[in-house]
Amino acid sequence: MSTPQYDRIAARNGEIDRLLRAYREDVEIPSVLRALGPVDGASVLDLGCGAGPFTRLLRREGAADVLGVDASAPMVELARRAEQEEPLGVRYAVRDIADLPVLGAFDVVTAFAVLHYADTFDTLTRMCHAAHTNLAPGGRLLALVGNPRLEPGVTQPNGFVLHRPDAPRDGDPYTVSLPTTPPSTLTVHYWTCAAYEKALTDCGFTDVTWAPVYGLPTGTEPVNLIVTARHR
Numbered sequence: 001m002s003t004p005q006y007d008r009i010a011a012r013n014g015e016i017d018r019l020l021r022a023y024r025e026d027v028e029i030p031s032v033l034r035a036l037g038p039v040d041g042a043s044v045l046d047l048g049c050g051a052g053p054f055t056r057l058l059r060r061e062g063a064a065d066v067l068g069v070d071a072s073a074p075m076v077e078l079a080r081r082a083e084q085e086e087p088l089g090v091r092y093a094v095r096d097i098a099d100l101p102v103l104g105a106f107d108v109v110t111a112f113a114v115l116h117y118a119d120t121f122d123t124l125t126r127m128c129h130a131a132h133t134n135l136a137p138g139g140r141l142l143a144l145v146g147n148p149r150l151e152p153g154v155t156q157p158n159g160f161v162l163h164r165p166d167a168p169r170d171g172d173p174y175t176v177s178l179p180t181t182p183p184s185t186l187t188v189h190y191w192t193c194a195a196y197e198k199a200l201t202d203c204g205f206t207d208v209t210w211a212p213v214y215g216l217p218t219g220t221e222p223v224n225l226i227v228t229a230r231h232r
């Protein structure tokens with residue numbers, strides 16, 4: 001499988017990155033780093049790495065070995081270009097994470113804004129299975145997933161607008177508008193927290209926990225939720 005919508009959108013990645021930067025830097029990165037804890041010396045597999053912002057962040061945070069995988073060759077090309085421009089020693093591979101073999105026994109697996117691209121529960125489970133089989137015993141997963149509580153039609157703190165059906169059910173597709181010029185649209189899938197929890201525990205994860213998201217005004221829902229889990 002490739003991700004045709006990302007193959008197309010890769011050309012606009014720079015603009016999207018600039019639009020999302022403030023929310024990412026003020027809210028997502030500090031929250032993710034708190035939820036993850038120290039990664040000093042850790043081996044990290046980043047599923048759906050895109051252009052590699054989090055692979056590079058985790059390497060800078062002290063991870064010893066970071067491998068990013070993504071189904072979109074143009075997105076991986078952007079990540080490799082960033083690595084060429086500023087070498088950090090991050091490795092990349094083009095891979096579908098719903099069909100990922102064991103690439104290693106990593107201390108940490110991350111999945112930033114990718115699990116909600118799963119179009120069926122089977123696909124979601126296969127993505128979680130890839131995370132589980134690539135972790136060393138005791139290893140940790142951290143995923144940033146679409147917040148099912150967000151209100152459709154409302155501009156989110158990062159500029160996204162969700163176009164969701166009323167009363168969505170697990171797996172329902174919906175579009176997200178991004179305020180690029182001209183506007184870009186991505187299709188993702190609605191999953192409840194219970195569906196993520198079931199997919200993770202079905203694969204053998206334990207300690208499935210929703211971590212706090214910091215840096216938002218009281219009462220504001222985060223764009224993405226953070227879930228962590230542990231390899232038994």
Ligand SMILES: C[S@@+](CC[C@H](N)C(=O)[O-])C[C@H]1O[C@@H](n2cnc3c(N)ncnc32)[C@H](O)[C@@H]1O
Nearest residue numbers: 003006048049050070071072096097112113117
């Ligand atoms: C919203 S982007 C997130 C990229 C990066 N993690 C970040 O936070 O900037 C979603 C990424 O998931 C990738 N993706 C979607 N489905 C995938 C799959 N089945 N296997 C691997 N990558 C996938 C897309 O190609 C895209 O690069």
